[in-house]
Amino acid sequence: MPAEARAIYWFRTDLRITDSPALTKCLAIPNLKSVNFAWCWDPNYIYGHRVGLNRFSFLLESMQSLSDELTKVNKSQKLQVVRGPPEKVLPIMWESWGITHLVFEKDANEYAKVRDARIKKLAEEKGVEVIEVHGRHLYDPEQVVKVNGNKPTMTLHQWQGVAQKIGKIPRPSETPKKLPDPNSTDLKHSKKDEKYKWPGEDLNAEIRTGKDTCYDRMSGPKGDYSVPTMTEMGFSDATTTIKGGTVEGHKRLDTFLGNPEDVATFSKPHTAPTSLEPSTTLLSPYIKFGCIGIRELWWGCKDVIEEWSKTGKGKKTSEPENMFGQLEFRDMYAAAETAQENFQQIRGNAVCRYIDWALQNQYNDKGDLILPRPRDDDEEAEERFAAWREGRTGFPWIDACMRQLKHEGWIHHLARHSVACFLTRGQCYISWERGMEVFDEWLIDWDPASNPGNWMWLSCSAFFAQYYRVYGLVSWPAKTDKHGELVRKYCPELKDFPDKYIYSPHLAPESVQKSSNCIIGKDYPFPILDEHVEKDRCIARLKDAYAVGLHGDAKEVLEGTAKQMLEDKHAETGAGEVKSDKEKKDLKAAEKRKRSGDGNIEDWTTKKQGKKGLGPVEKRDG
């Protein structure tokens, strides 16, 4: 053991000093003389990963808030942002600052695992002791997987069984009341404080409107390791109203816990996706960046509910719909992702069903993912996808949710259900990989396990299999808001429509469109597809895919023959055919007449229908 220990605490997705088991461990290092609180501003995230302005802005605010909290405890402390890839800048810091220990919170997702393995190897070579401590989830996902027989957890029930075997969730760690000073921050061994240049394609080039000076110096423009700004990255301001930071996160947490009845009776299915004010906690961005500790929320709820139960005022809700159930789902996905290779894609993913979606990922001959994704030959699917992403599908509920997502970086869970179902198995039959990618870019709370996990759930590719249950594009939002507040806010061109047509303006008579100052087809689009026809077609195709029963790791998927196999199956079952409601009704009637010996079906349906094909979309109930 060195006579004097000098540590770097490496912050990643744990931007807080409360409830931090890793920080507690760091401060307990024997003979600890100094701690440098560092953040590596990793260019892989800045250039190699598509990230929207809202998430960048939230992250910067959270870094600043953490830095302020450190300074509050010790005036000479702050967050030191070192700009460059961790494997490059950490060794420079170790050598320049005489570091003996590197401490960080464990992160078990696929990308972090590979990065951290590289860092641990480098540290070992340099004689720096690594202390890695679990704290991001209720239970360490790697431990969950181990107890689950090295298998991913695919149901909540399964996860709960494992959790019971592991034992009780610890109480939040103490918040430190004092912190040691930092060591020197001179970069003696770097040549010197040099500019870093990203070698690959800048995937965020599209949103960079100004000059990018972010990596001109390792220690920042003034050499003081300051938190970067949106301007330094060449970005304009974010649009979200959600403010980042551990202080904001704790305020939100306290507000939630301050209403014991709401905590005790929280029931996710009864919250409203249509509400203008979030009807759930909106804690996800703070949980994602670790601005609040997960045990603070868990034990906060436990304690509040215990007290409330004593009042005998009512019945508390239970899992999975209560708050504990929500947090358990998060852990379930984390353990599934930790165990399952290729969790973020179909190819090579053993838990994901193969369905012949349009616009799946494209790979090169070596099997590597091609990024950015080249445009597909399927123009109809590309156009549907663009309309979905841009909030111009002609279905106001879908468009409002997608516009809110882009503007705020957050939408309600059941709004996520609606748009995910619509894009995949509900109507568009487009790969969940495309939807996941857009969420990955725009969500502030983007999580590498919860995002793909929920997309697989919603598309009935894994976790959930009831593909015949599809969200109505008009009936579903109307259940919680007949007036359409969210649509009126995010699709302002529709704001003057009467309630009757707010979710289906294409059905409004011309006179109503005129008096609502919005002509469908001119000021707002017609629906891009027929809701019911496409729904039936999707269900029939899903049925085929389930019957064929391939998963992402099947030989046929890896060799590229699976799509044809499913197309053959659809040809056999007729699942690919489009039938309008009217056609279906006519066919049924024709069948009946045929059975009674009355004429030729073809003749009869053609005569009754006038012409073959779809009826006008705008006449249909959306």
Ligand SMILES: Cc1cc2nc3c(=O)[nH]c(=O)nc-3n(C[C@H](O)[C@H](O)[C@H](O)COP(=O)(O)OP(=O)(O)OC[C@H]3O[C@@H](n4cnc5c(N)ncnc54)[C@H](O)[C@@H]3O)c2cc1C
């Ligand atoms: C297609 C799709 C993609 C999603 N992608 C993400 C994602 O990238 N990141 C993310 O945090 N959540 C994701 N979710 C889950 C869920 O929608 C959000 O966690 C939730 O809406 C956040 O709002 P809240 O904090 O108000 O949630 P609350 O209902 O208040 O729940 C509290 C916390 O529980 C956790 N939680 C709740 N539901 C889930 C769930 N189904 N899966 C995982 N964790 C959950 C979150 O950490 C959330 O903050 C996704 C859901 C869908 C349907």
